[in-house]
Amino acid sequence: MLVFPNAKLNLGLYVTQRRPDGFHSLESVFIPLPWTDALEMLPAAPGQPTHITLTGHPIPGDPATNLCVRAYELLQADFPQLPPAQLYLHKIVPIGAGLGGGSADAAFALKAANDLFGLSLSPEALESYARRLGSDCAFFICNQPVLAVEKGDVFEEINLNLKGTACVVVYPNLHISTAEAYARIVPQPPKFPLREALAQPMSTWRETVSNDFETALTPAHPVLADIKNQLYDAGATYASLSGSGSAVYGLWEKGEPAAVAWSAEYAVWWGVL
Numbered sequence: 001m002l003v004f005p006n007a008k009l010n011l012g013l014y015v016t017q018r019r020p021d022g023f024h025s026l027e028s029v030f031i032p033l034p035w036t037d038a039l040e041m042l043p044a045a046p047g048q049p050t051h052i053t054l055t056g057h058p059i060p061g062d063p064a065t066n067l068c069v070r071a072y073e074l075l076q077a078d079f080p081q082l083p084p085a086q087l088y089l090h091k092i093v094p095i096g097a098g099l100g101g102g103s104a105d106a107a108f109a110l111k112a113a114n115d116l117f118g119l120s121l122s123p124e125a126l127e128s129y130a131r132r133l134g135s136d137c138a139f140f141i142c143n144q145p146v147l148a149v150e151k152g153d154v155f156e157e158i159n160l161n162l163k164g165t166a167c168v169v170v171y172p173n174l175h176i177s178t179a180e181a182y183a184r185i186v187p188q189p190p191k192f193p194l195r196e197a198l199a200q201p202m203s204t205w206r207e208t209v210s211n212d213f214e215t216a217l218t219p220a221h222p223v224l225a226d227i228k229n230q231l232y233d234a235g236a237t238y239a240s241l242s243g244s245g246s247a248v249y250g251l252w253e254k255g256e257p258a259a260v261a262w263s264a265e266y267a268v269w270w271g272v273l
């Protein structure tokens, strides 16, 4: 079974509270971004253990602890009938970019195992496995725009239609660890409630929708502000850091992005949402 785990963008991100478990409560709207990896899952050859073959961007860490393998093993613990699996992951989405790529791979591995081996798990059951793998992993089970609260793993519906919006995402080849990014934040309530702000025309978001990580990380990484300014110069209606960075995106409510000569060291995706 071949699936294409997609990235996500955060529209607004407010870190509101430090929780007793050391994690943080947040408020953010997650939307799917059609920048994808490719993940294939099939039963392993007879006598072979579960194994992952990795191509594309190198992924830090031991392949045996790759999030796709961990997702599969989590299901195997509850469904001993699952055979060893052979996984192939071609990594395209930048890592440590605030695009949730690793979480997407894990969520799509859960969904692929469910379909391939007929486990008949509901979306809610898959979400509870996903929550055990990462805070933003559960989003990728239903993979539609939501207002995320708590640890980013509890969702409220939001009426937001960005279909047809042009989008440019720029990753400046800067790996920012999510844990370190959270450590730089002083939690506080949002200045403008996110749901209400996003209900207004996109042209107002520049003044009302922000990302606490962008404020905290830009002084140490001025390249983030440079990219954002270039996106606005190219006509973006709204531009922001995604998640804990370092990818910065622009959205065009109408029209097309003007051409920008991005550094050859950057990874750039553009398309329509």
Ligand SMILES: C[C@@](CO)(OP(=O)(O)O)[C@H](O)COP(=O)(O)OP(=O)(O)OC[C@H]1O[C@@H](n2ccc(N)nc2=O)[C@H](O)[C@@H]1O
Pocket (backbone or CB within 6 Å): 010, 013, 022, 023, 024, 025, 026, 028, 097, 098, 099, 100, 101, 103, 133, 134, 135, 136, 137, 150, 151, 152, 178, 179, 182, 242, 243, 244, 245
């Ligand atoms: C910041 C966000 C916003 O969408 O996205 P990314 O920038 O990673 O894409 C997410 O909260 C990232 O979620 P995820 O990447 O799944 O984080 P996890 O693996 O669960 O946690 C990594 C580390 O981030 C911190 N963490 C994460 C989530 C949260 N609500 N509070 C936290 O304090 C903890 O220090 C944790 O050890």
Ligand SMILES: Nc1ncnc2c1ncn2[C@@H]1O[C@H](COP(=O)(O)OP(=O)(O)O)[C@@H](O)[C@H]1O
Pocket (backbone or CB within 6 Å): 059, 060, 061, 065, 066, 067, 068, 089, 091, 094, 095, 096, 097, 098, 099, 100, 101, 102, 103, 105, 106, 178, 243, 244, 245
């Ligand atoms: N399949 C995977 N793809 C990406 N990262 C993975 C994967 N499996 C494990 N990881 C680990 O997860 C970390 C965070 O990855 P990622 O989800 O891309 O970050 P972010 O959500 O900040 O963009 C990486 O540094 C890597 O060590």
